[in-house]
Amino acid sequence: MNRQKFSGVKENFLQRRYGVSLGRRYVLAAASVVLLGVLGCSQVNNSTNALAQSSSPQPESPLPKKIVNSDPKIVDASNKFGFKLFSEVQKNDSTEKNIFISPTSIAIALAMTYNGASGSTQQAMAKTLELQGMSLQEINSSYAATKKLLENPDAKVQLTIANSLWANQDANFQPDFLQRTQDFYQAKVSNLNFKDAVAANAINNWVNENTRGKINKIVEKIEPDQVLFLINAIYFKGNWSQEFDKKQTTQHPFYLTSGRQKQHPMMSQKGDYKYYENQQFQAVSLPYDKDGKVSFYIFLPKQSSNLKTFYQNLNFENWEKWMTQFNKQQGFIRLPRFKTDYDVTLNDALKALGMEEAFSSKANFSGMGKNFAISQVKHKTFVEVNEEGTEAAAATSVAVEAVSLRQQPQLFQMIVDRPFFCVIRDNQTGNILFMGSIVEPQS
Structure with missing residues (x-):
């Protein structure tokens, strides 16, 4: 050549x-x-x-x-x-x-x-x-x-x-x-x-x-x-801005779509998070830096709901509304370690x-x-x-x-023990880098 x-x-x-x-x-x-x-x-x-x-x-x-x-x-x-x-x-x-x-x-x-x-x-x-x-x-x-x-x-x-x-x-x-x-x-x-x-x-x-x-x-x-x-x-x-303590990771049940459950390593911590909850789901933002420029978002359907119902409301217009509803709040989160x-x-x-x-x-x-x-x-x-x-x-x-606000401070509890939706978002530009649903975490 x-x-x-x-x-x-x-x-x-x-x-x-x-x-x-x-x-x-x-x-x-x-x-x-x-x-x-x-x-x-x-x-x-x-x-x-x-x-x-x-x-x-x-x-x-x-x-x-x-x-x-x-x-x-x-x-x-x-x-x-x-x-x-x-x-x-x-x-x-x-x-x-x-x-x-x-x-x-x-x-x-x-x-x-x-x-x-x-x-x-x-x-x-x-x-x-x-x-x-x-x-x-x-x-x-x-x-x-x-x-x-x-x-x-x-x-x-x-x-x-x-x-x-x-x-x-x-x-x-x-x-x-x-x-x-x-x-x-x-x-x-x-x-x-x-x-x-x-x-x-x-x-x-x-x-x-x-x-x-x-x-x-x-x-x-x-x-x-x-x-x-x-x-x-x-x-x-x-890095997570607030890393999970490995000593706090213990086995807990994760409930699969089929109805059966499996024991799985679950990480947990308390802290201040940007949090949003409505009748259909809980959502939390886990930042990767102290200024929250990039975050990991988890959307957990309520026990009375499921991912299929969540998907019916998952679109760009609702996403933009949800992003304005997160408030700083103290809470406890338990999250599966998964890959x-x-x-x-x-x-x-x-x-x-x-x-x-x-x-x-x-x-x-x-x-x-x-x-x-x-x-x-x-x-x-x-x-x-x-x-x-x-x-x-x-x-x-x-x-x-070829060819929303609360009257009194409350400690929310978010136990991510069932299928959930997640997003990695650049909060400066609003650009969604990754999105997905985890229905069965694997370790």
Whole structure:
């Protein structure tokens, strides 16, 4: 491969990861991959190949979503898409199975793909991703700004977002498409021989490195008609602002959806928390830093209710209302120590949300080249919650190929001993990094 073919475009990073120590506590990582293949044997409209390389609780105003250089529209779009996608995933998955996804990771991977969409395919993707009314320039600039704001929000919290583009050396792509992935998404752009078995290893090694070993494989095999991978990786690590005392962790029953119970290690502590309760559920926010810039939210349906009923009210509009209802309050919380793996193919969910054309022979991705269509969107995650904090990872692969206040202070008690919904949220921007439901904790 003549490397001079690729000298016209170079890797251009808008921002480098901060040099914050990883620490020992907890890790959250997400990786999203967009894999593209060519439809038929048509040549792309450009000869340029891919590039190488303690009193009454008082209401607290939520942290503002809009901060310097941040566009709340892109955060709202990502969150709206996340709730819609989660709804489709949980409808198609077993009620006995833990679910955990990263809306941010999936949205960024698909946003990079969106840069190559045109015509009705672009319109369908915009509707699914909640990007209507936003220009491509606005979308890309907003994601670039959001990335900068999300990364490393506190000295005790590390959050990095990395993107990459891996191209088949035998395929041709529109140079503007490649350049935008670099300029706005700071993507590492590399050229590979997809016929060589080591190509998949190179991609998986990048994912492994950028999720700190939590996702070690996203590409099982490169198919003959696949020509491009777009990958996003998100990594988070930090400490609970108030760690759980391991001596207080004891065995307690956890009641499963089936009605049976299992003995499971449960962590517990008392303290001041942002707390919200209504007739349907209890909710608490556990911060990862003293200023509460990033938190782990738990939504526990009342014993008279369940997750299925909770899901009926889980949407973006209600989420925004709930976020304003949390008050500082003293309480006791008992939480299962858990970890889980999750693996899902998102094709059906995305089609149900309006992206069916993008998976068909009618797909129009002329912004990146001729005759491209998405063939598969896969998502893998890992999460572990323990006394020290949270460790999690996610990887998304998109393949494109052929064709209220109280009168007196009260001590709330929240015993998380049944299936619950949880979210990891950046409270500065309002961006939901991860969301999921735990129906059976595993240790």
